[in-house]
Amino acid sequence: MNVDGDFSPLHEYLESEDVDGYLIDDDASDPDQRYVSGFDAPDAYQTLVTSDGVTLLVSGLEYGRAVKEAGADTVTRLSEYDHRSLLEEYGPYEGRIRTIAAFLEDEGVESVAVPAGFPTGTADGLRNQGVSVTVEPEGIVEDVRATKTEWEIERVRATQRANEASMASAEELLASAEVDDGVLYHEGEPLTSERVKREIEITLLGHGCSLDDTIVACGADGADPHDRGSGPLEAGELVVIDIFPRDKETKYFADMTRTFVRGDPSEEMRRRYDVTREAYEAALEAIEPGVTGADVHDAACDVIEAAGYDTLRSDPSAETGFIHSTGHGVGLAIHEQPSLSPSGGELEAGHVVTVEPGLYDPEVGGVRIEDLVVVTEDGYENLTEYPVSIEPEPTAGR
Secondary structure (H helix, E strand, O other): OOOOOOOHHHHHHHHHOOOOEEEEEEOOOOHHHHHHHOOOOOOOEEEEEEOOEEEEEEOHHHHHHHHHHOOOOEEEEHHHHOHHHHHHHHHHHHHHHHHHHHHHHHOOOOEEEEOOOOOHHHHHHHHHOOOEEEEOOOOHHHHHHHEOOHHHHHHHHHHHHHHHHHHHHHHHHHHHOEEEOOEEEEOOEEOEHHHHHHHHHHHHHHOOEEOOOOEEEEHHHHHOOOOOOOOEOEOOOEEEEEEOOEEOOOOOEOOEEEEEEOOOOOHHHHHHHHHHHHHHHHHHHHOOOOOEHHHHHHHHHHHHHHOOOOEOOOOOOOOOEEOOOOEEEOOOOOOEEEEEOOOOOEOOOOEEEEEOOEEEEOOOEEEEOEEEEEEEOOEEEEOOOOOOOOOOOOOOOO
């Protein structure tokens, strides 16, 4: 994987701080490691960024694959530094540290900057070997990751297509469910949150994606934005379905939420849905390069407050109403920069963000509508093609 990101801010930082290189010590589950190295491995490896380029230090087991797949300029094996002998002589910790130190010395690196989450054991060990280690405090790599290349945008778009297929499978279950004594039934059994989640997961696997968890929350459960939901789904109640899968090959996430009612929603449910949709549309219309994430969040809050509901902007202690930010960045992490929130900075072309206002009250339930968009040179492009409707409909004809 080679996203061809712009690492000039990192190089400028190294030069300004008079540091020889930037070192990451982690496995590919760390988004910064995956992004900078362009490599996917389950065990920790080292990525070094210098003025000469990007170099990986990997095990012999991963060497051949790294040479073929990684986006690095060069790949080095642990064995080139007599790694096994160092382990036998000094033990697993000290031997590993001495191997990394030898690698850095070979690269002419005496000082490194590291991310805030860099392992303390590795940092202290390298310092004991005479390497200067300082933390890069601003999260420069995460900021670089926030601006997506066209290649990355297409990866996110593909994951969102899989997401839409899984949402359709969930909506189909709701639309086709029978109602008995206020409870939804599917094939003679109560239709539960767990059953809908299983259908979502099966659909995602068929599209090369997976997720650790998802949200199918009915009634009062949906009034807690991160309640995963459980148990039978009820007719006439709001059902929040929030799906955030990751492509198993590219590792790029997507995110989408829809809220449905199977049956007859109350007048207040419909009103809250309509207000949330208006806030979602206002936030979308506010998105363009140069505006801030705070501006977009304000656009959503304006609509919700004008309708008479609380937001955290109008009441920081509010427990009902709009009780979260309007959106967040999505990429190799499900939550990354930029932020559509009171502290959100300036949006740039290439930023990929969710737009997801909501309204919550245990007495009524929760409503959230969420799309995934990319900021363009003259506005935004919605990467989500799924319809917005409170009433679940059969999806076979779509």
